[in-house]
Amino acid sequence: MDTNELMEKANKSILYTSKKPDIIMQKGKGMYLWDTEGKKYLDFMGGWAVTCLGHCPDVMKEALINQGSELINASPAFYNTPLIKFADLLIQISAFDRVFFTSTGAEANEGAIKLARKYGAKKLNGAYEIITTINGFHGRTLATMSATGKKVWEKLYAPKIPGFIHVPFNDIDAVKKAINKNTCAVMLEPIQGEGGVNVANVEYIKELRSLCDQNGVLLIFDEIQTGIGRTGKMFAYEHYDIVPDIMTLAKGIGGGYPLAAMLTREELNIFEPGDQGGTYTNQPLGMAVGYAVVKEILGKNILENVNIQGDYIVEGLNGIKNEFGFKDIRGKGLLIAVDLPCDNAVQVVNECLEDGLLLNAPKPHTLRIMPPLIVSKEDTDEMLKILNGVLKKVAG
Numbered sequence: 001m002d003t004n005e006l007m008e009k010a011n012k013s014i015l016y017t018s019k020k021p022d023i024i025m026q027k028g029k030g031m032y033l034w035d036t037e038g039k040k041y042l043d044f045m046g047g048w049a050v051t052c053l054g055h056c057p058d059v060m061k062e063a064l065i066n067q068g069s070e071l072i073n074a075s076p077a078f079y080n081t082p083l084i085k086f087a088d089l090l091i092q093i094s095a096f097d098r099v100f101f102t103s104t105g106a107e108a109n110e111g112a113i114k115l116a117r118k119y120g121a122k123k124l125n126g127a128y129e130i131i132t133t134i135n136g137f138h139g140r141t142l143a144t145m146s147a148t149g150k151k152v153w154e155k156l157y158a159p160k161i162p163g164f165i166h167v168p169f170n171d172i173d174a175v176k177k178a179i180n181k182n183t184c185a186v187m188l189e190p191i192q193g194e195g196g197v198n199v200a201n202v203e204y205i206k207e208l209r210s211l212c213d214q215n216g217v218l219l220i221f222d223e224i225q226t227g228i229g230r231t232g233k234m235f236a237y238e239h240y241d242i243v244p245d246i247m248t249l250a251k252g253i254g255g256g257y258p259l260a261a262m263l264t265r266e267e268l269n270i271f272e273p274g275d276q277g278g279t280y281t282n283q284p285l286g287m288a289v290g291y292a293v294v295k296e297i298l299g300k301n302i303l304e305n306v307n308i309q310g311d312y313i314v315e316g317l318n319g320i321k322n323e324f325g326f327k328d329i330r331g332k333g334l335l336i337a338v339d340l341p342c343d344n345a346v347q348v349v350n351e352c353l354e355d356g357l358l359l360n361a362p363k364p365h366t367l368r369i370m371p372p373l374i375v376s377k378e379d380t381d382e383m384l385k386i387l388n389g390v391l392k393k394v395a396g
């Protein structure tokens with residue numbers, strides 16, 4: 001089938017959920033994607049901060065082939081070797097003691113919400129409320145949509161799951177006011193990703209940690225976007241000199257393979273049989289891929305590259321800041337946002353796509369840059385060249 005025939009079938013067969021460009025992606029390697037017409041795209045979106053090792057890295061291919069020839073799924077009723085190796089690796093490199101694996105970020109957050117409610121039921125006289133932040137994002141299941149602080153979602157799929165209180169981000173007094181005898185946890189992203197790359201202040205997070213301790217409530221970090229090296233440390237909580245009680249991971253942890261995890265401390269190893277599970281929890285294929293991805297990040301010193309390349313991108317953006325009137329450049333590591341002077345980020349993203357560059361616009365005036373963690377200076381030079389041309393065109 002040629003591209004036109006495929007597009008025609010796509011428009012007839014796939015349930016409509018979002019507007020997509022008339023492009024069919026076919027192949028990926030490293031920093032590049034190719035569509036069915038052979039057009040090449042430099043990928044600074046990384047599958048939404050997912051393809052941390054670039055497209056089709058050899059380590060993932062080998063893990064898929066090797067584990068795929070050995071054992072794909074033996075049911076969640078049994079342990080398997082890659083599961084044990086991967087869980088052991090994650091507890092070695094983090095401050096946590098226990099891991100629960102799922103397939104998607106939203107599911108990992110559901111697990112965190114359930115664990116917090118379980119804790120509330122057992123230790124806090126049935127407290128079940130979770131304080132989350134305005135502009136935060138936690139996923140698209142009903143409970144995680146309810147946890148999400150997106151204004152446009154407020155009325156969607158009513159009635160919402162009760163028990164979520166939204167407070168402004170980076171505002172400790174708002175949390176102090178919201179916390180009460182029904183609170184079992186505070187849940188937030190250390191850097192709001194979908195919300196436009198808003199970085200939590202160090203003071204705020206430290207005070208939040210103390211506040212949670214004083215009230216005996218849990219602190220949950222949604223590190224689905226920030227975890228696994230994205231911000232220049234393996235986990236973003238390391239920037240804050242604190243440890244949350246629960247952390248969720250997804251996106252980068254599978255390098256593009258659907259995989260997620262919830263990590264917690266030994267004291268919170270409190271689920272009882274029947275409380276939590278899932279057909280695809282602990283499945284060997286995903287475990288082997290995740291293990292290979294994390295091993296590669298550690299072994300190839302990719303965190304150092306994240307810091308060097310993140311600085312280089314910010315430097316490059318600062319170089320054209322005045323020319324194009326950027327209002328702000330912010331972020332950490334390779335999670336970077338640029339505020340444009342007007343609400344034309346979507347137009348800029350579309351023009352970049354036309355010119356073979358993938359970027360993202362989480363807000364009408366904000367561009368988000370989140371390339372694979374293996375990005376090089378040459379890639380950034382190329383990205384800036386295309387962006388420069390587009391901004392000139394859009395402004396002119």
Ligand SMILES: *Cc1c(COP(=O)(O)O)cnc(C)c1O
Pocket residue numbers: 103104105106107109137138139140189193194222223224225250251
């Ligand atoms: C992407 C994302 C999620 C949802 O993950 P899915 O895998 O899409 O379910 C949740 N929280 C944050 C911070 C995210 O960036």
